[in-house]
Amino acid sequence: MTGDDPREESASGEPTTGEPLTDGGAAGADDVALDPWGSSSVSDYRNLFEEFGIEEFDEVLEEVPNPHYLMRRGVIFGHRDYRPVAEALQNDEPAAVLSGFMPTGDPHIGHKLVFDEIIWHQQQGADAYGLIADLEANAARGMSWAEIDEHARDYLLSLLALGFDPEEGELYRQSTNRELQDLAFELGAEANFSEFQAIYGFDGETDVSHMQSVVTQMADILYPQLEEPKPTVIPVGPDQDPHVRLARDLAERMRFFKVSEAYASFELEPDERALVAAFYERLEPEAFDDEQLRCVHVAEALEETPLSEIEADADTLRSVLTKLEEAGMEPVRPRTRFFDRRATDEAFDALIDAIDGEKRVYESHIDAFEIDRAAAEELAREVEVETGGYGFQPPSSIYHRFMTGLTGGKMSSSIPASHISLLDDPEDGYDKVKAATTGGRETAEEQREKGGKADECPVYELYAYLLTGDDDEFAKRVYDECVGGERLCGDCKEQAAQLMKEFLAEHQEKRAEVEDLLEEADIELESPRRR
Ligand code: TRP
Ligand code: SF4
Numbered sequence: 001m002t003g004d005d006p007r008e009e010s011a012s013g014e015p016t017t018g019e020p021l022t023d024g025g026a027a028g029a030d031d032v033a034l035d036p037w038g039s040s041s042v043s044d045y046r047n048l049f050e051e052f053g054i055e056e057f058d059e060v061l062e063e064v065p066n067p068h069y070l071m072r073r074g075v076i077f078g079h080r081d082y083r084p085v086a087e088a089l090q091n092d093e094p095a096a097v098l099s100g101f102m103p104t105g106d107p108h109i110g111h112k113l114v115f116d117e118i119i120w121h122q123q124q125g126a127d128a129y130g131l132i133a134d135l136e137a138n139a140a141r142g143m144s145w146a147e148i149d150e151h152a153r154d155y156l157l158s159l160l161a162l163g164f165d166p167e168e169g170e171l172y173r174q175s176t177n178r179e180l181q182d183l184a185f186e187l188g189a190e191a192n193f194s195e196f197q198a199i200y201g202f203d204g205e206t207d208v209s210h211m212q213s214v215v216t217q218m219a220d221i222l223y224p225q226l227e228e229p230k231p232t233v234i235p236v237g238p239d240q241d242p243h244v245r246l247a248r249d250l251a252e253r254m255r256f257f258k259v260s261e262a263y264a265s266f267e268l269e270p271d272e273r274a275l276v277a278a279f280y281e282r283l284e285p286e287a288f289d290d291e292q293l294r295c296v297h298v299a300e301a302l303e304e305t306p307l308s309e310i311e312a313d314a315d316t317l318r319s320v321l322t323k324l325e326e327a328g329m330e331p332v333r334p335r336t337r338f339f340d341r342r343a344t345d346e347a348f349d350a351l352i353d354a355i356d357g358e359k360r361v362y363e364s365h366i367d368a369f370e371i372d373r374a375a376a377e378e379l380a381r382e383v384e385v386e387t388g389g390y391g392f393q394p395p396s397s398i399y400h401r402f403m404t405g406l407t408g409g410k411m412s413s414s415i416p417a418s419h420i421s422l423l424d425d426p427e428d429g430y431d432k433v434k435a436a437t438t439g440g441r442e443t444a445e446e447q448r449e450k451g452g453k454a455d456e457c458p459v460y461e462l463y464a465y466l467l468t469g470d471d472d473e474f475a476k477r478v479y480d481e482c483v484g485g486e487r488l489c490g491d492c493k494e495q496a497a498q499l500m501k502e503f504l505a506e507h508q509e510k511r512a513e514v515e516d517l518l519e520e521a522d523i524e525l526e527s528p529r530r531r
Pocket of ligand 1: 036098099100101102131133136216217220221234235236240
């Protein structure tokens with residue numbers, strides 16, 4: 001996929017066959033394609049864990065203070081590295097949340113998930129950012145500036161109406177944020193075309209502005225850390241995961257120093273290091289006469305140990321032996337190593353001064369003997385920030401399930417009946433829910449006997465994702481009554497349709513009320529660009 005097709009897709013989640021909420025994983029056989037500009041369809045969420053290394057949200061849930069109902073119900077199903085954010089929220093330490101919206105159409109109930117996620121984090125104390133991805137909409141979707149302005153306004157009104165506090169948080173559009181673009185330029189120096197090709201399928205036909213919109217998004221993701229490094233979460237649909245991974249890489253590449261652990265002057269790969277660490281413990285260094293355990297001693301011990309007792313493959317063993325033998329009589333001593341990756345001379349010197357205790361300085365690294373890994377990481381970041389670096393922490397992400405279309409299949413903004421726009425007339429919202437497909441059986445009789453298939457029902461999703469709000473008992477009641485055969489689709493849809501109508505009416509009233517708030521907010525509503 002070249003990524004050039006102006007098709008559906010967005011951070012906030014359009015597509016797919018929706019997945020059950022209750023099985024925490026969902027079955028399905030299709031391939032997973034994570035393409036930010038394609039029509040991602042995710043029908044097997046388990047694959048995302050196995051194939052892409054996304055972690056299960058359930059595993060961090062306990063560490064989250066007052067978890068949002070989308071977290072409790074498994075709608076937010078996955079994350080990357082969310083722990084530091086949860087921890088910061090818990091301890092009232094600095095944290096940030098940021099997400100972006102491409103103003104290509106009306107905001108709909110899929111986007112509401114992301115609005116809610118931003119707002120919830122803001123309410124838990126995080127610095128909150130909502131951005132309008134107007135450069136991306138123009139470059140990747142060919143939207144005109146007039147269309148962009150109109151949609152941008154609609155997104156912002158809904159975000160405010162749902163509770164975003166613009167005085168505490170920040171709203172911006174990519175095209176008018178100078179600092180953002182400076183950061184994008186700097187990040188661009190750390191990325192190249194081959195990489196974009198591999199990640200996004202860009203090719204010789206991809207226009208340069210589209211590529212620029214990628215570095216802009218990288219800058220968006222790191223923007224909350226310009227002031228100071230802090231845990232930052234990016235709530236998005238899983239189609240945005242390639243962006244998150246690249247941003248995490250770039251954050252790392254921008255760092256001045258890389259901290260690692262070593263035992264002697266030479267470098268070790270992670271599995272080699274584990275092997276040396278194990279033997280270092282086993283050999284009891286104190287037992288050596290001059291208190292000097294030497295590299296050859298470790299090599300000898302390794303050679304005397306039966307292969308079956310060594311937890312490493314043959315290649316690892318061979319290369320460790322070579323390194324140890326070459327180092328010969330060099331003492332083995334655990335140390336923390338600071339590599340100079342892109343530090344200025346000033347920063348390198350400042351780090352040397354900042355390291356307490358015994359240290360050895362080399363051409364492009366420093367070994368410290370009295371400071372552990374965690375303290376070293378902290379020190380490296382501190383020195384970097386003091387000497388003009390960013391000290392970025394790798395950004396975290398959380399992923400929500402895509403909603404099923406009301407007509408089955410994907411929820412898509414180009415098929416009006418498949419989604420409910422936040423701007424839909426409440427009566428139309430009512431009608432759309434009434435006309436939705438369900439997980440019901442052929443006949444009422446069969447439904448009473450076997451129960452409905454709530455896990456495959458777009459109407460049940462509406463209850464769980466939106467209509468029951470924070471009321472878990474209500475959501476559970478709908479589910480239990482459905483699968484227990486006590487609930488029939490006609491009444492169930494009538495209730496959902498009614499709730500949808502009320503939600504839309506209330507939301508639209510609030511949108512009208514926050515018009516002033518938007519006028520006062522520090523964001524340009526009209527683009528000076530007109531082509
Ligand atoms: N690419 C996102 C989309 O397709 C929009 C976006 C731009 C974004 N910058 C972002 C999302 C930063 C999250 C974080 O909708
Ligand atoms: Fe869906 Fe409600 Fe019918 Fe169950 S009873 S299948 S939840 S519409």
